[in-house]
Amino acid sequence: MKTAWVFPGQGSQVLGMGMDLRAIDLAQKTFDRAGEILGWSVIDICQNDEVKLANTRYTQPCLYVIESILVDLLKQRGLMPSVVAGHSLGEYVALSAAGVFDFETGLQLVKHRAELMALASDGGMTALIGFDRSQLADAIAATEGVVIANDNSTAQVVISGTVAGIATVVSQIKVKRAIPLNVSGAFHSPLMATAATEFGKLLAPVTFHDACVPVLSNVAPIATTDGHKLKAHLTSQITGAVRWREISLQLPELGIERAIEVGPGKVLGGLIKRTCEGIVVVQVSTRSDLESLDS
Known part of the structure; x- marks a missing residue:
């Protein structure tokens, strides 16, 4: 096997x-x-x-x-x-x-x-569960300082970047859950x-x-x-x-x-x-x- x-x-x-x-x-x-x-x-x-x-x-x-x-x-x-x-x-x-x-x-x-x-002390990370991928891509493209850090599955990603940038992206998309991660910086x-x-x-x-x-x-x-x-x-x-x-x-x-x-x-x-x-x-x-x- x-x-x-x-x-x-x-x-x-x-x-x-x-x-x-x-x-x-x-x-x-x-x-x-x-x-x-x-x-x-x-x-x-x-x-x-x-x-x-x-x-x-x-x-x-x-x-x-x-x-x-x-x-x-x-x-x-x-x-x-x-x-x-x-x-x-x-x-x-x-x-x-x-x-x-x-x-x-x-x-x-x-x-x-x-x-x-x-x-690392700049920025943060937030996990997103249940979202429209194209809508998320558009929001990230329009927002400075935010990227997809972990593309885990079709229904789960983690975004990383400035605190303000993450807040902007989350405010612009429909998402089932947005979970801020307890990390010191904007990893990946x-x-x-x-x-x-x-x-x-x-x-x-x-x-x-x-x-x-x-x-x-x-x-x-x-x-x-x-x-x-x-x-x-x-x-x-x-x-x-x-x-x-x-x-x-x-x-x-x-x-x-x-x-x-x-x-x-x-x-x-x-x-x-x-x-x-x-x-x-x-x-x-x-x-x-x-x-x-x-x-």
Whole structure:
């Protein structure tokens, strides 16, 4: 069965995530190695500190570490994907899972990315559910400083930009729900240009190997194994849109029959179900999920 592994990003975190994995030697070694790189304990935060877990600076590394452990445990069972994709932060796990860079390199990148994004203070983001896509496109085209940051499905997007610009767009369209997100800045928009420039300097010397399985990138959802292309795509990701709807639509085109959401939450699986008919969606976020997958 051709299978995609998909990795959730910020917003899927939950207190207690990954804690049932600590009894597994491979997982504990990864938690220990992460602590050496980060200078703080992923276990302590995921187990005890809901406030820190909601802080971008900590959220992103915690998700990366736990999702990476799940990848290693899946591979330990002899499983490999036919294609990988990750939503925003999740793309780093996808690249690591595909062998583009190793766990340590990815965690260093995620650590710096999270710190830069945590410093962002301009603008905001709002999720829109139930809207007319052409009406939204017209409103954004007529409003300065607003873009679609996450194109998740036909019925759900996230817009990002200036606070005034977002308010203008929302006032001009009919929308079932408009939900302001609790984020520090306008992620995946041109307002993140400074953070993107600084991150680009850190990313430049990092070697990206060709992937061992195709990767669907956020900003260019066409499957590729080319390390140079994947690096260019990641360089654009902080200011570029997450084109998840298009990623989902690519799965049946690639012959994918099953999608495994590797990490906490069921957001990506739900989006894939609503976008693609006939793809079986499986959740792997706990030790029990891993054991069920084996049976």
